Amino acid sequence: MEKKPEHLFYVLECNDGSFYAGYTNDLERRVNVHNEGKGAKYTRAKLPVHCIYFETYETKREAMQAEYQFKQLSRKQKEIHIAKGSGQVEITKKC
Secondary structure, eight states, rough: OOOOOOOEEEEOOOTOOOOEEEEEOOHHHHHHHHHOOOOOOOHHTSSSOOOEEEEESHHHHEEEHHHHHHHHHHHHHHHHHHHHHHTSSSOOOOO
């Protein structure tokens, strides 16, 4: 049986406490790329980063829409979204 490709919206917490949101189809590889300094320009100066949240979607479009919507939220709203999605009171869900 062929494995369906995964489409993931993910959130990284940077060394300075800021969040970075993105899209990938291979979460482990993408986090490693960020930590090698080869990821997004934003994360290069804020290493190391670690994944604190992700959501899986059927399509790339859905995952990228979730990323866009997340980026429109305030910091407090982002924290609430992560906490609700992870089922935790605090941001503790690790990828």
